[in-house]
Amino acid sequence: MIRAFLRDRIPLDRNGAMMAGGVSFAHVFGTVLVFLLGIQVVTGIALAAFYSPSATDAWASVAYIQDQASLGWLVRGLHYHGGSALVIVAGIHLLQTAIAGAYKQPREIVWWLGVVLLVLLIAWSITGYWLRWDQAGYWASQVEIGIAAGTPVVGGAIRAVAIGGNEPGNLTLTRAYAMHVVALPVLVTLLTVFHIWLARRHGTTPMRVARNAVPRWPQQTLRDVIAMAIVFAVLLAVVIVTGGADLAAPADPTQAYDARPLWPVRWLFELRVLAGSAEQLVAMAAPAVVGGFLVALPLLDHGMERRPRKRKLWLGALAGLFAMIGALTVASFTRDANDPELAKRQATSEVLATRARKLAVENGVPVTGALDVFKTARFWTARTLFASRCANCHDADSKERKGPVIAPGHGDRAWLLAFLKAPSADQFWGRTKFAKAEAAMKPVELSATDLADLVEMLYAESGAEDLDIKKRDRGLNLFESACTDCHARDEGSPGAAGPSLAGLGSRSYYLSVISNPKSALHMGPANSEMPRFDRELTVVERDALAEYLVWLRTASTQDLIGLGPL
Amino acid sequence: MADNDPDRRKFLKAATCAVGTGVGLMVAVPVIRLVVDPATRTTVTGPTEPLDLGNVDRFRVGAPPRRVEVIAPMVKDGWTSARDVVLGAAWIRRTEPTKIEALSAVCPHLGCAIGWEGKDFLCPCHDSRFSVTGEKQSGPSERGLDPLPVEVRNGRLQLTWVRYKPGSATREQV
C-alpha cells in the first residue's frame, strides 16, 4: 500500500536506466565515488559538530575528537583516509574513462567536468589538512600557500587572500573551514550532479558492441554495492591498522618542522626539489601542463576510434604523465624514508605530539592557546623558573655553580646525614664564600647512632610523615645539647649564630628562604650570596618553587625525567 | 537469459538491499555514536569544592548585603580549560559574628542579575522585588531568592555555588 502510494506520487521511470553495453564491474567506479562522497559528508557533519576553527582552539578540538570523544578516532580516520580514497578512485575512474575512449564526442563535457572535479577533490583534501592546525597541517599550509604565492604578479594577493591577512591565524582557519565545509562541498555536489546527469543521458560507453541493453537495477546495482562493500572494507582496515589519522603537536610557528604537503601534491614538492633554482617556474608550469593535457585530450584524440591499440600515442602520453607523477611521489617518500636525520627529527616531533595529547586529555587545553598545553605539565612553572633562575648556581652540571647542588633527594635523610658529616663538601657549601669563613659550620662529630637520631629530628621538621618518633625524640635531646649554640628551632626566632631550622625542608620554609635568604632568620645579610627573590618573583611563583623543592626530596632521577622535558 | 528469471531477479534485489544496508550501517553507527557522545558526559565541569570568598572580616556585622563575584579556579569546557572563571555573583550578609547568609544574585524568574536598592533587592528585568532575607515581595518571580550554602573555614568564607532552574516555584538544581 505504502509502495503504491509512493509510486503514484513519486513517478520514477518504471523501466529504470538501461546499460547499453550490459552490466559489468568496470562500471562501478562512478557509483563508488558517490558512495565515498557520501561517507565524507556524513563523517564530515559529525566532525563539524566538534571542530572549532580558531587558532587557539582548532588543535584542541581535533585532539578531543581523536583522544576523548567515543569513536572519534574512527570517524576522523574514515574522513581522513576516505578523502585519500576519493582522490585515488577518482584517478582510476579518469584513467579507465580514457582507456575506454569515453571522453570522445559527444561526452567531452562529462570528461571536463570530471577533470575539474578531480582538481576540486585535491583542493578539498588540502584545505581539510590545514584545519587540524598541528605542526604537520600548519607547515603543509605554509608550503602549499608558498607555492601559490610564487605566482608572478598576483602571488602576493593570492597569499593574502588564502591566509586572510598578513600572517597565518584565526582568519586562515575560518577561511579554510568555509572552503572545506561550505564552498567546496556545494561546488563538488553541483558539478557531480551535472556530471552524472550528463553521463546518464549519454549512457555508458559500450565496451563490447554486440550486447543487448540491460536494466541497471538490480544487476548493475548489486555489482555497485559489492564494490562499495569492498572499498569500505579496505578503508576500514586502513583506518583500524593506522589507528585513524595522526595528529602532531600543536602548530608552533617558532619551531622548525619538516614541512610536507599532502600526498596528492607531493609530486609537485619533489619536482621543486629537483628543479633547484627553477623551482618556482616548475611549480607553476607542471600543474598547468598536466591540467592542460587532460582538458585537451578529447580534442587531441578526436575521431570515433575507441579501441585502445589504435590510440597508442595519446594513451601513451597519458600513461607517461601518470607514471611520472607516480614516480615523483614515490621518490619523495623514499627520500624521506632513507634520511636518518629526518627520522631523528620525526621521532622528536613524535615525542612532543604524544606529550601534548596526553596533557590535553589530563588537563584540557588552556584557553590561551594550544601550545600552552605544555605548560599544564606538573611543576612546569617551577621547573621553568628553576631552569632560568636557580640552575646556574644550584644545578650539578652548571659550570658556574656557587651554591649547594639541588637535585632529587635534596633534603632527605641521606642528604641530611651527608651534610652533617661534611657541611663544606663540594655538593653542599663547598663552592660558597661562606664555606671558607670563620663562622662556617663544622662537621658534626657524633657516633653513627646519634647522627641518625639527629637526622631523624631534622627530617621531622619538614613535616614528613614517615617518622621514627623515638629516634626523633632522642634527636631533639641531642639538638638541645649540641646545636643550640648556633641554631634555633622555635618558629620565627633566629639562632644565636646560625639560621633557624624551624620547619627545615617544609614548603613554607622554602618559600621563606627563597623570598629572602639574607633575612636574619636564615643565613643573615653577611653570609648569603643568594639574591632575594621576593621582589622579582610573585608569591605564587615562589610558592611553586617551594612546592617543587618539597617534591624533589622524595623524587628519584627517574621521576624527574618522567616529568618530561621543558 | 538466466538474468531475467524472476526468482533470480528477486534474489539479486534482496542481496543488493542487504549489502547496501550493511555498509550504510557500518558508516552510520560510529557517526551516530560520536555525535551523541557529548550528551553522555559532563562536558563543562563546575567547581567540585566550595569556593573561597576571602577573609570573613571583609564582611561587617549588620552591614547591608555586599555583592561578591563567585570565581571558579578552574573550569574545563570540552577541550579547553580556563582559570579564574566568573560563574556569577552572590549577595553576602553578616547578621551576627557567627551568622553569614548568602543569596544567589541570579534572579529566580528568568535569570537576570539582582541589584540591592538600599532596603530591598530588585531585578531590573521585570521588576521582581525581594526582601533583604530573600523573600519574594512583588513582581513575576515564582519564588524568593535562592540561598547558597556558606561556611567559615580557617577564617575564610567558603561558598558552594549552585544554580537552580529559573521560572518555577520550587528549587530544582541544574
Ligand code: FES
Ligand atoms: S528575570 Fe528577574 S524579574 Fe524577570
